Structures are given as C-alpha cells and as structure tokens.
Amino acid sequence: MPKPLLPILDDCTPVARAVMPDGEAAELARMFKAVGDPVRLKLLSMIASDPRGEACVCDLTDAFTLTGPTISHHLKVLRDAGLITSRRRASWVYYRAVPETMERLSAVLAPLPAVAA
Template structure:
C-alpha cells in the first residue's frame, strides 16, 4: 500500500537565476520548495534521507537524530513530501521516505547555475 499526495509543482525548467530573471509564475513554483527547506529541522531531515543508503530512510531511522517528538518529525516530513521533495511509501507499520533527487537537482541548477 502506498500513500500518495499530489505534490506542488516542482522546479522543472527554470533557467538558473544568474542567467534569466524568474517569472512570477516560476517564483511562485520555487518559493514553496525553498520555504520548506528554510526550516533547520526540515533541511536536516532532507539531508538525512538523501544521504541514507539508497536515498531512502524509514521514519524510525530519523527520530533519534532529533530531540523532538515523533509526531513533530512526521509533520516536518509531511511538509517535505507535500512540496515534492520526498516520496513516501507505507510498509507495514512504518513509512519510508525517499529523496526526489530530480527535484533537488533542479533546485541546485536553479541556484548554482554558471553564468555564461
């Protein structure tokens, strides 16, 4: 059984910030991703999941990294999932999260594009 939500539109085709100014529509699409990552807990969670073997981690693997309750950790993971940075899949009683590497690569390209 898989839990699926429709994520907010992720960055798919924006030119790097250093080449072309973002349109209002592009900025509206990118802002939720950056807002989600602007929280230190969510940024660490994203890093923990992405750096975990296979780019996937069980919520049970993430709880011990924080001095926060499990519901709080789950809330932060839900935010990352809803903006399209993480996929999730329920397996038995646990939920496994996987980094959406294409979304991270698109953000990296947007922010770190080389000026020509």
C-alpha cells in the same frame, strides 16, 4: 513511486541568467522555504544520503529531541514541496528523496560561467 505534489518542469530559469516568471518564482519559493528550516534540511540530508536509497521514519526520529508529531509535520512539509516521497510498509513509513526536485533547486542557483580576463 508516488508523484511529488508540485509539478517538476523540464526547464527552470536560473536566477543569474534571466528574470524568473512570477509563477515559477512562487513555486520555487515554496520548495526553498521547505528546506529553509534546519530540522527539515537535516531530515532531507538524512533521507537523501541514506545508502539504502530510503530512510525509515524509525531511523529519523532518534536523531532529534523533537516529538513524533513534530517530525511528522516537518516530513509532510518536505513531501508537500515535492522534495521527498513516502511509502508505508506494515507499520513504518519509508521516505525517499526526489532527485529531480533537488536538481531543479540546484539548477536555479547555477552561477554564470566565469569570464576569462
């Protein structure tokens, strides 16, 4: 499986626990920006929730009224952000979500534990 273009760090700085270093903030902002578009968020959801563990581009395009090149652009943005990987099989491209990247985005937004009163 190809590696995401952005490195996945073992640690991240949850925003509720410490001030995030500039480099980490810039890297994470690119990832959040990638999912900040409704089409890309839906594409990621379709890919990540596919019961086969991957989704063919042929299955993704029918869910939108967008052209093939536009869907390809959105998939490239997700791939460049490290959220998905792709593999060509014959004439089709199959996409998989990168769980480590999605976990990292979740972890950075983790709230502080509730304090008992």
